[in-house]
Amino acid sequence: MIKGRPAATAEEPGTRLRILQSAARLFRTRGYASTSLRDIANAAGLKAGSLYNHFASKEAIVTDILNMGVQTVFDRVRAAVERLDDEAPCRELLRAAILAHLTCLLGEDNFTSANIRIFAHVPPHVRDTTLPMRHAYEAYWLDLLKRCRAQRVIPARLDAKVASMYLFGAMNWSLEWYRPGRHSVEQLADDLAALFLTEPRSSVSADVARAR
Amino acid sequence: MIKGRPAATAEEPGTRLRILQSAARLFRTRGYASTSLRDIANAAGLKAGSLYNHFASKEAIVTDILNMGVQTVFDRVRAAVERLDDEAPCRELLRAAILAHLTCLLGEDNFTSANIRIFAHVPPHVRDTTLPMRHAYEAYWLDLLKRCRAQRVIPARLDAKVASMYLFGAMNWSLEWYRPGRHSVEQLADDLAALFLTEPRSSVSADVARAR
């Protein structure tokens, strides 16, 4: 993580953060290679050359964005899960985690969505840099699913790793079709949870209604 | 669909098809913008300028690839479904369709995978060109899922459109994690079908064993 400044956590974004936000939005929509430093600079309200007062290269920018993308969604999902009671059924843990992931991915923060969209097409060594954090996040979900399986909430015969990849796919692909006005993220999270979880003893709809 | 030649369906690929195959492979792995015409020409065994004897532009190449990608997977999925008895349970229809889609996506044909990987990042008017075919393919799956829901094979309360998007996500995201040696496509298709389908009256494992 490159950090040559006092970590812009002020109320005003600060130039460095503004650059990252502008770049993330462009990467999310146009992709990595199609977004030029001029585009980024222009969106951030400065000239291309000025970017180099804050970052060493385009790769440095995208590296930070990828890392922040994972960090953000990981923090939010963990917070959502830990907000629940330790004794909460896995059914609710999973639903809360899905909602947090979708909210982060589909919200106004462009870091996570940029990460998902461009990860496969950034230079390999940039990808490698962010792999450890990505793996940690995946491991967290894998553990969550294994607990679900232990409670018979997802089919026991299923490989948990494969199930977690399918779950990631269902969630991350929403970037391709989600439209803010047409869907409610809460409803989407409930639907996905219902798809992945086996039917509970009580009816699913009652369960969902209670969770709202 | 650009077609200035007698449709190279011969045993030897033909230059035009060889260009498309090389380009699809590069687009799949590196993305659209990061793949230059020089890269494509080199992979196809000729020089950059020669590409223009077969295509009007880079956009013409990628347009053909996107269209072929949808066409291919649509044909294979439809064939797999129609190979089954008309009275076959939806449970089997869906499993066959999933297997066909995954086989096409993860196999050696790079057109479908290239489509999935680069679709979001090609120029907008190129994207628009292939949208009708894509929508037709999506409509086919939506119909499949509605039939499943009518047979109570997926939960009735679920919006079929949303369910189909989640299913697409689970399938298409496999491009990001599937590794040929480590997974069997048949097993993956069974697992995904098991995830999406409600438990049958008989046990799932017996059902799966029968289908093999």
Add this chain to the structure above:
DNA sequence: GTCTATAGGAGGATAGAC
């Protein structure tokens, strides 16, 4: 820290010989 100006290279596309 931001600007202007530009170096140095790569990309898409074209012209014309063979």
Add this chain to the structure above:
DNA sequence: GTCTATCCTCCTATAGAC
């Protein structure tokens, strides 16, 4: 139909004034 050579544009990155 393929080649070489080249045009022109855009890109990342740097230099130096303010």
